[in-house]
Amino acid sequence: MPKIRPEQVAATVKKSLAPVYFVFGDEPLIVQESCDAIRTAAREQAFIERELYHTDAGFSWDELYNSANAMSLFADKKIIEIRVHNGKPGDAGGKAIAEYCASPNEETLLLIVSPKIDARSQKSKWFTAIENCGATIQVWPIGPQQMARWVDQRMKRAGLNADSEAIDILCAKTEGNLLAAVQEIEKLKLVAEGTLIDAHTMTTAVTDSARFDVFGLVDKAMHGDSRAAAHSLQGLRGEGSEPLSLLWALAREIRALNSIREAIDSGEHFDRAAQRNGVWEKRKPLFKGALSRLKTRQLHDLIRKAALADRAAKGMANGDVWNILLDIVLGLAGTRVLSAKNQKLEFRS
Known part of the structure; x- marks a missing residue:
């Protein structure tokens, strides 16, 4: 086939x-x-x-x-x-x-x-x-060159049409984060008057974003600000955010970090590895800072916890998915949490 x-x-x-x-x-x-x-x-x-x-x-x-x-x-x-x-x-x-x-x-x-x-x-x-x-x-990753076209197609799938300036604003806001872009488009369906989205409508919608957002959570954790990241996670939970949506955003960055770490350990230059993993130029300092804190073992532990969170969210493992997400956020920020080998992972039959 x-x-x-x-x-x-x-x-x-x-x-x-x-x-x-x-x-x-x-x-x-x-x-x-x-x-x-x-x-x-x-x-x-x-x-x-x-x-x-x-x-x-x-x-x-x-x-x-x-x-x-x-x-x-x-x-x-x-x-x-x-x-x-x-x-x-x-x-x-x-x-x-x-x-x-x-x-x-x-x-x-x-x-x-x-x-x-x-x-x-x-x-x-x-x-x-x-x-x-x-x-x-x-x-394949959606790179900066393909992002505008992808957003345009996604808008049309949602029954919306946007001019090029409005699309550029959304691309700049989400910086290649597809999940974030989809969330913004879903919000536009609720707040926009009519189906035509111009730059003014897009700017207003972006400005009126919720106080706590997924990218802010991820960036705070990547920056090593565990207190602010935990506060954002609690805010997102209070606003009714879906845990799987947060997990996708966190897991994306963790996998990218792990891939870049493996590439660097194999002798590849950071810039090349970051580009290959879809890291935008503006976010490279954030990734460098996270990699300076996180060792390979810690990244592997975060990947395992992300898998556990996925199972817990879908009812296939015991445990509170929000507690596991907090562990992931704190671990990504470089804060030491309960070791995976000491956690009892109980699966539902």
């Missing part, structure tokens, strides 16, 4: 479902929306159950064999979703994926989600097996 572009996913899966999908990239909003489209189409075709696995500590690729071969109590079709936290399934994972793709279960849809993977991994046996059996969706 050919590769599917993210903007084609919703229409493609409505026509027919592949047995295996691999969604990968470092643009959390688009990755999430691509996965949502696949899950929605699968549910419409009676894939009722969903099993979610994360390839962090304690995961075994035997889970794929066991889950695919296990009969459901009610004989429902099911989705097996595996999130490969570092984009590297390893030898055991590569073998398990290739073997599954050689003989997929008709009652199961396998969805694998991962950050971006390198060119070498895209030539591996397991990746080729997915291409031969199912479909791959590669999500």
Whole structure:
């Protein structure tokens, strides 16, 4: 099956479902929306159950064999979703994926989600097996050059039209943060009179933003201001913000930091690594400051906590998602919190 572009996913899966999908990239909003489209189409075709696995500590690729071969109590079709936290399934994972793709279960849809993977991994046996059996969706970052066009398309999808000046204002406000841009567009639908958005309307809407905003939270944490970041998180919670929206914004920066850290440790220059990870020029000092505080081990711990927060928000792990988000915010700010190895992670059956 050919590769599917993210903007084609919703229409493609409505026509027919592949047995295996691999969604990968470092643009959390688009990755999430691509996965949502696949899950929605699968549910419409009676894939009722969903099993979610994360390839962090304690995961075994035997889970794929066991889950695919296990009969459901009610004989429902099911989705097996595996999130490969570092984009590297390893030898055991590569073998398990290739073997599954050689003989997929008709009652199961396998969805694998991962950050971006390198060119070498895209030539591996397991990746080729997915291409031969199912479909791959590669999500590319939206850079400064593409941002205006993306915002324009998103506005039209929301039933709004904006002139070029208004679009430039929104791009400048959100600085490449897609989730933030979507939130602003949703707000415009509520406050704008009519469907035509000009520069004045956009400026007014941006000026009237809520006191606490997602980017402010992330920037305060990245700056190392733990007190202000925790205060922003509490404010966002009080305003009824969705925890998953905050998590996407935090996880995006944490993954970028981790990717840049790995690149620097491998000898790559910071500027090149930052550009490759979609870091805008204005935000480079913020990333440099965060990297000066955070070690590789701390970044990996934050990635694990983000995965736990995702599960808790979806009712698949015990624990208060807001407490976990606070841990993430404080950890990103460089404040020492309870070590992951001392946390008891209890999963709901």
